[in-house]
Amino acid sequence: MDFGLSELQLSMQENVNRFLAEEASLDRVREFAASDHSLAEDIWTGLVNLGVVGVLVPEEYGGLGLSAMDAAVIGECLGNHVTPVPYLATCVVAPRAIALAGTDSQKDEYLPKIADGSKTIGLALSEACAARGKNGASVRNGKLTGTASFVSDPHADYWLLADRDARLHVIANDARNLEVKVMPQVDRTRPLCELAFSNTPCDSLPNSGSTVLQHVLDVAWTTLAFDTLGAAQSMLDQAVEYAMNREQFNRVIASFQAVKHMCAEMAAEIEPSRSLLWYAGYALDEAPDDAHLHACHAKAHMAEVGTFVAKTATVVHGGMGFTDLLGLHYWFKRIGFNRQYLGGPEWLREQAAIAQNLAA
Amino acid sequence: MDLSYGPQYDTYRQELREFIETHRDQAPRNAPLKSDAAKSWQKLLIDHGYTARTIPKEYGGHGGDPDLLKARIIGEEFARAQVPGGLGGQGISMLVPTLLELGSEEQKRQFIPPTLAGEMVWCQGYSEPNAGSDLASLRTSATLDGDEWVVNGSKIWTSTAHLADWIFCLVRTESDAPKHQGISFLLFRMDTPGIEISPLVDMTLAPNFNEVFFTDVRVPKEQIVGKRGEGWYVANAILGHERDSLGDPNATLSRMTRLIELMKEETIGNERIIDNPVYRDRLMKIQARVMSLRFNDLRVLSSRLNNTDARLPRMISKLQGTELRHELEGLAIDAMGETGLMYGASEFLRDGGSWQNQYMYFLGLIIGGGTSQIQKNIISERGLGMPKEPKFEQSSSKTN
Ligand SMILES: Cc1cc2nc3c(=O)[nH]c(=O)nc-3n(C[C@H](O)[C@H](O)[C@H](O)COP(=O)(O)OP(=O)(O)OC[C@H]3O[C@@H](n4cnc5c(N)ncnc54)[C@H](O)[C@@H]3O)c2cc1C
Numbered sequence: 001m002d003f004g005l006s007e008l009q010l011s012m013q014e015n016v017n018r019f020l021a022e023e024a025s026l027d028r029v030r031e032f033a034a035s036d037h038s039l040a041e042d043i044w045t046g047l048v049n050l051g052v053v054g055v056l057v058p059e060e061y062g063g064l065g066l067s068a069m070d071a072a073v074i075g076e077c078l079g080n081h082v083t084p085v086p087y088l089a090t091c092v093v094a095p096r097a098i099a100l101a102g103t104d105s106q107k108d109e110y111l112p113k114i115a116d117g118s119k120t121i122g123l124a125l126s127e128a129c130a131a132r133g134k135n136g137a138s139v140r141n142g143k144l145t146g147t148a149s150f151v152s153d154p155h156a157d158y159w160l161l162a163d164r165d166a167r168l169h170v171i172a173n174d175a176r177n178l179e180v181k182v183m184p185q186v187d188r189t190r191p192l193c194e195l196a197f198s199n200t201p202c203d204s205l206p207n208s209g210s211t212v213l214q215h216v217l218d219v220a221w222t223t224l225a226f227d228t229l230g231a232a233q234s235m236l237d238q239a240v241e242y243a244m245n246r247e248q249f250n251r252v253i254a255s256f257q258a259v260k261h262m263c264a265e266m267a268a269e270i271e272p273s274r275s276l277l278w279y280a281g282y283a284l285d286e287a288p289d290d291a292h293l294h295a296c297h298a299k300a301h302m303a304e305v306g307t308f309v310a311k312t313a314t315v316v317h318g319g320m321g322f323t324d325l326l327g328l329h330y331w332f333k334r335i336g337f338n339r340q341y342l343g344g345p346e347w348l349r350e351q352a353a354i355a356q357n358l359a360a
Numbered sequence: 361m362d363l364s365y366g367p368q369y370d371t372y373r374q375e376l377r378e379f380i381e382t383h384r385d386q387a388p389r390n391a392p393l394k395s396d397a398a399k400s401w402q403k404l405l406i407d408h409g410y411t412a413r414t415i416p417k418e419y420g421g422h423g424g425d426p427d428l429l430k431a432r433i434i435g436e437e438f439a440r441a442q443v444p445g446g447l448g449g450q451g452i453s454m455l456v457p458t459l460l461e462l463g464s465e466e467q468k469r470q471f472i473p474p475t476l477a478g479e480m481v482w483c484q485g486y487s488e489p490n491a492g493s494d495l496a497s498l499r500t501s502a503t504l505d506g507d508e509w510v511v512n513g514s515k516i517w518t519s520t521a522h523l524a525d526w527i528f529c530l531v532r533t534e535s536d537a538p539k540h541q542g543i544s545f546l547l548f549r550m551d552t553p554g555i556e557i558s559p560l561v562d563m564t565l566a567p568n569f570n571e572v573f574f575t576d577v578r579v580p581k582e583q584i585v586g587k588r589g590e591g592w593y594v595a596n597a598i599l600g601h602e603r604d605s606l607g608d609p610n611a612t613l614s615r616m617t618r619l620i621e622l623m624k625e626e627t628i629g630n631e632r633i634i635d636n637p638v639y640r641d642r643l644m645k646i647q648a649r650v651m652s653l654r655f656n657d658l659r660v661l662s663s664r665l666n667n668t669d670a671r672l673p674r675m676i677s678k679l680q681g682t683e684l685r686h687e688l689e690g691l692a693i694d695a696m697g698e699t700g701l702m703y704g705a706s707e708f709l710r711d712g713g714s715w716q717n718q719y720m721y722f723l724g725l726i727i728g729g730g731t732s733q734i735q736k737n738i739i740s741e742r743g744l745g746m747p748k749e750p751k752f753e754q755s756s757s758k759t760n
Contacts, residue, residue, distance in 0.1 A: 150698040184704035248494040250752040258733040322724040329563035
């Protein structure tokens, strides 16, 4: 038995981390945050060159044809570097949904463009997870009506939408009768918008339905959990490094037991979560009966651990953590975003209970 | 135990409620500092004795007799009505009490009236890049040159320095004295030549903070509070006031009242959040802690009235008050879910984005004014009598 990341996964992480450290530094992230949030072409192209963008696209469509776990561990790197790209939507959820629920011609249409990075796809799935308010969209005669909120990536070329009947549709950003409103939010590395439809044309994926929707949500939740894991690990690393260098009372603050314990507690929360996430990622493709339950717990639990780490690592930095000088808040906000996006922890735990027939 | 305030206080409370109802439309909402709205509200409250109540009239206060119960009723009623009480800010909440205690007669007359009126805004120049928790190691220096102090050095995390007219500032005047005995407490104008302010953005994205640089800033000799070398003790008088005001349970109560409304408004599926037992239980837990801290305050108040000991209840208030407030704001975000992420002007925002803003800001206040770890050191060492950590006189090597 071997419970751990494979050599391939480790080397992918190494390559992606190296690239992001060099080409997607915090300065670049700041630049993106201050921009109109259109695609960060330089970072995107780099990820295309690494093959990462096509990780889930089957090989016959020009992708790597790897597993959902492989995709998730790449997601961990992006969280680690608070990278502002539509990875979850375009590279993970959309190709999986289209591969499962699209016709051959739809696959021909979308998958090669995903794999070569020429098109991006955002997600309009929030109404399928703990929907707030009365939003949602329905399809009649092949046209969409309604609204979708908290839709990722306002500048995407397409969006993947779940309608009120759990069916999936692709909407082009230049579709007729489509209104896009930006929804400014706290994590400026992942822009959101609202889409309003009135008889808006869409390309429906005929084999979609609740089973496919549930699977792609499980994939999304697990990948988001990995994103938080990467971000939390980075915050812990930054806290340890800061504590080893900052002196107060004539000693490095890392020599205060209070500070050491804060860091040890973060590690003690992160490490078992990492193990949970590994299994959740593995289950997506290798143990389908376990996938849903573990995806719920992975996202919910990682959200709690992430919240704890985000706060604690900030406190270790003192006033420096609260200011923009070190940019630590980009990680704090990324973790905060992942906590709420596509379902908060309370709702996900309820889903976990439902999955085990423990709740109505 | 006698919990009745007495009939005269019931009348007082009733009058105050009527006052708030009559005037609530005049209450400023997010009015900028020194705006007419803010100043006239402040004046109205001082005239009626609802702020600056016990500060003598000659210093611009209301001149009432000290009455802790009235002070408490005022705090409670403004919170209950969710109407802003008197002006706060570091000048009013920290400098004024210190001047009243330790300032010269001239200083009181010069500084207290305009500060109370909201015309003179102050900032607190304590922390330096290398002197945060270890404030006493501060290095900004002042040397006497004729009738003037000459100040050199820099401060950091100085809230509202860019808006302030004056600064109360800790400087090292006795370079040979032990570190706690070499500090003095100076007051000077922020437009004095040689002061440079550079804004620092914080995680809320507001430019609340600054770095302040001093190059040969000349300050009249008499603008010192207390004697040379006594600044540390003057500052500690103020820190007590600051800690009393951070995490104020009345303000937390006011936020909780709003949170309850919010949880009735927000839905998940077709269910109101308040009808969901999980969120409701979290709310009830927080409510119990808000209540505990409010009764804790009552106990501190009672001990002052009756000269009994309430050291521990007072020591824990900054630690618990700021942690609780951060958690309460976080519950509101969870209750809203993705809507709770909204930040920055848009039609999708709830309550002007205050929940995200205060969630982050109170993380700042867990750090500012003495971090939670420093509070715990104080509680264990001074409150519980546990031994202090050994001190290092010289910098310990980083590999130690
Ligand atoms: C919102 C906010 C507003 C502020 N406003 C002002 C202002 O107006 N004027 C002003 O002068 N300053 C202000 N400050 C500065 C504030 O007082 C300092 O940030 C605070 O005292 C902590 O100092 P530091 O940032 O240097 O952190 P550090 O002292 O470097 O602390 C870093 C970490 O080490 C820990 N630590 C340090 N010493 C010990 C110890 N002995 N035992 C255990 N743990 C320890 C801390 O708890 C923290 O986790 C403000 C800060 C904030 C966040």
